[in-house]
Amino acid sequence: MKSIVVTGGSGKAGRAVVRELIEHGYTVMNVDLVPPREPLSHFFKADLNDLGQAVDALRRAAGTVDRRRSPLGDAEAIVHLAGIPAPGLAPDAVTFQNNLMTTYNVFSAATLFGLERVVWASSETAFGLPLTRTPPVFAPITEEHPLAPETGYALAKVLCEQIAREMHRWNPGTSFIGLRISNIFEEPDYAAIPSFWADPDLRKWNLWSWVDSRDVAQACRLALEADVTGADQFIIAAADTVMRQPSGELMARTFPGVPVRSELGEFETLLSIDKARQILGYRPRYSWRTTLDPGER
Secondary structure: OOEEEEEOOOOHHHHHHHHHHHHOOOEEEEEEOOOOOOOOOEEEEOOOOOHHHHHHHHHHHOOOOOHHHOOOOOOOEEEEOOOOOOOOOOOHHHHHHHHHHHHHHHHHHHHHOOOOEEEEEEEHHHHOOOOOOOOOOOEOEOOOOOOOOOOHHHHHHHHHHHHHHHHHHHOOOOEEEEEEEOOEEOHHHHHHHHHHOOOHHHHHHHOOOOEEHHHHHHHHHHHHHOOOOOEEEEEEOOOEOOOOOOHHHHHHHHOOOOOEOOOOOOOEOOEOOHHHHHHHOOOOOOOHHHOOOOOOO
């Protein structure tokens, strides 16, 4: 798959994904409402809340209109990152409607044009974040952990995972890979990490997890390339937490009744990336521990 559509390619994760794909020889079309900061790829403006605009964007990318107007020739897959990126940025109902419908429209357009694969942004919030009403059942959390969406944002993600399963059932030629992505940091965001250390409660809402945008990009590329079929989900997080305290100590202090795997590494992520490692070949390349000055670490 060398011709890819990226929705939301102007956003934090999208910019990294577009760059990663181009660096690995892909031709990319960015579909977004907002033009990108850097013109790395062809840009097509579309409101994906409108099914017609989603179909038009994919029609152009799939080469079903005049080839002189198609930047890709024949798009083979889509990375869907467009949407309101977190709860609390808009009224809950607005976030729910936007993220559910944009994803439904993109999935529909992808199957209409017979794209081989849809890689899309699900979310860590599916597991019950901020973990106040529903604490974790075990740690590290894996893909088998019960889902407990607590916001319209999280509920839309969970429903979109079901939509992916049903659309694959209707269209077995299109596979769907949902990435349950942790809280995304770009390198300049690392400067905020020391502010979390004095009070572990500040970040208990997602078990002190995070992920660099460049590792999200790696995960998206690997998901495009992986030998997988069907509709499946993978947790994508950094290999470590944002804390200087060991992960086992954080769990014992904050969630004392939650079972923790005995072989847990010292600073190991509490959102398990084992499945993504094993099936996608995902290996996080970035950590704040090697980037912040020694005095800050």
